[in-house]
Amino acid sequence: MFSFFKRKPKEPAPVPEQPASAPAAPAPAPAAPLTTSPAPASVTPAVATPPAQDVQEVPASAAQPAEIVAAPAPAPEQKRSWLSRLKAGLAKTSSNLTTLFIGARIDDDLYDELEAALLTSDAGVEATLFLLDALKKKVKEEKLTEAVQVKAALKTLLIDLLTPLQKPLVLGQYQPLVMMIAGVNGAGKTTTIGKLAKHMQTHQQSVVLAAGDTFRAAAREQLTIWGERNDVTVIAQESGDPAAVAFDAVASAKARGTDVVMVDTAGRLPTQLHLMEELKKIKRVIAKGMDGAPQEVLLIIDGNTGQNALAQVKAFDDALQLTGLVITKLDGTAKGGVLAAIAKTRPIPVYFIGIGEQIEDLQPFNAQEFVDALLN
Numbered sequence: 001m002f003s004f005f006k007r008k009p010k011e012p013a014p015v016p017e018q019p020a021s022a023p024a025a026p027a028p029a030p031a032a033p034l035t036t037s038p039a040p041a042s043v044t045p046a047v048a049t050p051p052a053q054d055v056q057e058v059p060a061s062a063a064q065p066a067e068i069v070a071a072p073a074p075a076p077e078q079k080r081s082w083l084s085r086l087k088a089g090l091a092k093t094s095s096n097l098t099t100l101f102i103g104a105r106i107d108d109d110l111y112d113e114l115e116a117a118l119l120t121s122d123a124g125v126e127a128t129l130f131l132l133d134a135l136k137k138k139v140k141e142e143k144l145t146e147a148v149q150v151k152a153a154l155k156t157l158l159i160d161l162l163t164p165l166q167k168p169l170v171l172g173q174y175q176p177l178v179m180m181i182a183g184v185n186g187a188g189k190t191t192t193i194g195k196l197a198k199h200m201q202t203h204q205q206s207v208v209l210a211a212g213d214t215f216r217a218a219a220r221e222q223l224t225i226w227g228e229r230n231d232v233t234v235i236a237q238e239s240g241d242p243a244a245v246a247f248d249a250v251a252s253a254k255a256r257g258t259d260v261v262m263v264d265t266a267g268r269l270p271t272q273l274h275l276m277e278e279l280k281k282i283k284r285v286i287a288k289g290m291d292g293a294p295q296e297v298l299l300i301i302d303g304n305t306g307q308n309a310l311a312q313v314k315a316f317d318d319a320l321q322l323t324g325l326v327i328t329k330l331d332g333t334a335k336g337g338v339l340a341a342i343a344k345t346r347p348i349p350v351y352f353i354g355i356g357e358q359i360e361d362l363q364p365f366n367a368q369e370f371v372d373a374l375l376n
């Protein structure tokens with residue numbers, strides 16, 4: 001049910017036929033500029049792959065007016081299945097946050113319990129205090145008297161807090177779109193790349209992968225085998241310069257007119273400064289291969305990491321200027337509140353969340369769905 005948006009060229013407005021004697025038709029109004037306002041969360045693929053000679057390094061939007069067209073809505077049963085799996089995945093975080101409302105009176109004890117529950121869910125001090133303050137104000141202003149109303153008010157506040165994180169990953173804006181993927185060891189980088197590549201393929205996007213995890217030969221082999229099985233070109237090198245692998249992948253995509261390049265990188269801790277420098281170098285070298293690339297720099301975060309995730313976001317963002325996050329392994333974690341911490345402290349778009357190992361377990365982040373699953 002992965003929802004995509006398609007960017008397609010705008011049809012020129014039809015010019016009505018004029019009789020020879022009629023005054024000249026007025027010049028057509030200039031095409032509306034491509035909207036940059038956030039559309040509903042999703043990945044956004046684009047126009048069909050152009051032939052290699054048409055490959056451009058400027059945004060397609062600059063060359064050709066385009067519009068974003070929503071993909072057809074998913075079948076209701078697929079949507080239900082995702083929502084119920086999301087709910088099941090978030091059950092641990094959810095039970096901490098919801099049981100305290102059962103039969104509760106609205107008093108200091110309730111607020112204390114809620115504070116403890118939010119902190120336990122790793123919402124962090126800043127977001128927790130912000131939510132509690134706003135909630136107390138709302139309870140007073142709206143004269144709420146029932147715990148269930150307080151819970152509903154919390155839901156509204158949480159949706160408001162998380163909605164700025166909801167942003168689509170736009171595909172088709174660049175040829176190719178170059179995505180660099182970073183994160184600590186085991187966060188789910190390679191798995192996420194695989195899932196995204198499959199989703200993109202089903203939406204007629206050609207993909208090339210750069211096996212930039214040159215530390216582990218096994219990682220390179222794993223990606224190469226995966227690519228062979230799934231008909232995705234994988235650029236890998238025996239020798240270990242991840243920046244060179246990324247550069248080659250971009251060159252290959254430009255030559256072949258491939259839509260998307262995803263550059264895998266080896267896992268590293270933000271405290272390993274020389275490895276963070278290596279990431280910066282990979283980014284610089286990609287830019288030498290294509291002006292403005294990588295247009296997307298994603299950090300993959302293990303949802304079980306809790307507050308440490310925030311430290312990761314800050315460190316990787318400082319080093320790489322992240323454009324998006326993917327939060328994996330939200331299934332089975334009690335720390336799903338970390339999204340609130342991110343929203344309050346470093347609101348970088350969360351393009352996708354993962355709740356399992358299957359392809360369909362990675363979906364665009366939707367604040368309303370997420371909070372519904374958390375607080376219902």
Ligand SMILES: Nc1nc2c(ncn2[C@@H]2O[C@H](COP(=O)(O)OP(=O)(O)OP(=O)(O)O)[C@@H](O)[C@H]2O)c(=O)[nH]1
Pocket residue numbers: 183184185186187188189190191192213219266267268328329330331354355356357361
């Ligand atoms: N339960 C669960 N497991 C996941 C999810 N995403 C990834 N995994 C698992 O997490 C493990 C690590 O995933 P990888 O994709 O290898 O992680 P990585 O970041 O590439 O790891 P390194 O290459 O070691 O840095 C694998 O067993 C994945 O199947 C998820 O959303 N839920």
